[in-house]
Amino acid sequence: MNSVIVLLELEPATEVIDSAEVDIGARVRWVHAAGADPDAQEDPLPRTLCGLDSSEMEHEHYRPSGPGDPWYPEEYRGRRCQECDAALRG
Numbered sequence: 001m002n003s004v005i006v007l008l009e010l011e012p013a014t015e016v017i018d019s020a021e022v023d024i025g026a027r028v029r030w031v032h033a034a035g036a037d038p039d040a041q042e043d044p045l046p047r048t049l050c051g052l053d054s055s056e057m058e059h060e061h062y063r064p065s066g067p068g069d070p071w072y073p074e075e076y077r078g079r080r081c082q083e084c085d086a087a088l089r090g
């Protein structure tokens with residue numbers, strides 16, 4: 001797999017907040033990974049590696065800075081999806 005896109009599964013909002021200032025990090029339930037669309041490298045495939053619908057998830061725009069780095073952002077270590085993690089570790 002040449003490119004992985006990190007997606008954030010969020011807790012459902014308890015109220016509708018129409019603002020770009022919402023603290024996304026406080027609402028992250030799980031961090032998933034999806035392959036990149038071959039025709040649009042910034043777009044995820046319709047399904048995550050664990051088989052969930054990726055269209056409802058937030059695009060994290062995270063990229064590992066080196067070969068030894070994890071696929072997920074460090075601050076979400078405890079919330080990484082175990083299925084996606086296993087899929088990426090092979």
Ligand SMILES: [Zn+2]
Pocket residue numbers: 031032033048049050051081082083084
């Ligand atoms: Zn997953």
